[in-house]
Amino acid sequence: MSGSDAAPDARVARVVVGVSGSPGSRTALRRAVAEAHHRQAELWAVLAWQSPGGELHARRASAAPLADGDWENLARTTLVTTIREVLPDGPGVPLHAVLTRGTPGRALAETADREDDLLVVGAGHRGHLHRALHPSVSRYCLAHACCPVLAVPPSPLEADLAAAHRRNVWRLRLDTRHFTKEATPPDA
Template identity: 45%
Template sequence: MVVGVTGSLGNLAALHAAVAEARRCEAPLVVVNAWTPPGGETGYRRAPWRPLLDLCREQAAAIVETAMSDAFGGPPPGVTMSTVLARGQAGQMLVQLAGQPGDLLVVGAGRRGRFARLRHGAVARYCLTHASRPVLAVPQPDLLRALSSRPRLQPFRAATDQLRP
């Protein structure tokens, strides 16, 4: 069982689904956070600096720890879990790590709007098209969808402009 973790609210639904599947199948869970250095690999090759990689790795570990804390209050009980902090593109790393027979890859399906799909749906789409093992794409929770479709409030400043003489 392999699950990608980004720390986003929508991704917590995928994490819950992965833990539930791991418990149901009594399978070990591999929690993955894939990261690249700021500016990408090309930028890092132009100006390599080892402390930057250490900082990126620490941030990736903190994202996984925070996601576990937010979702379950800590490591989920009743599940054998390991963490992989993978340097590389998220989709490629997830597909590579979920390449063994019997593996299941769990990803968040992301948002459904056209613009949101362009920005956020690339990892799930990559996994669905390139994985050689089954992929469970978990949709965004209803509450997040409802919140993102709500009209935005006007700034407070606009209301005070009408009060001026």
């Protein structure tokens, strides 16, 4: 008998989560950590990146402002920074940070390629224009993944933040004249 009693094909359970740095992906990452703890599974944080304009544009462009290596480094920095900010004390489970080139939905579905995986994605509120211009990663994963997919709704604070941002976009410039007036000393 060998030194290991485990079956040779025994695999560790995995929770795969899409990480982009967005508020929705941060919420999904927190939920994925909880699921990994509950399932005693490894956490696979995946960030998929592409050159701006897509792969076809990158091949055609003769002189891109940033080389592919620069875009990859930016993606790596985003992945590491997001993990560190969301999980400052670490996840408490084995973590694999995966950087892959390609579309996010496809990269996530291909990474979570086992029936016993759990794929966690953020499912944000999207307007009609955004939906028309940018395909939904969560919809792609729901349609193409071979494992269960957990679509995590956005944090309620995300809607409040977006509303505050919309209000502030239309506000006039801040009048700073009252900040520059010299303070008068109190009467003694």
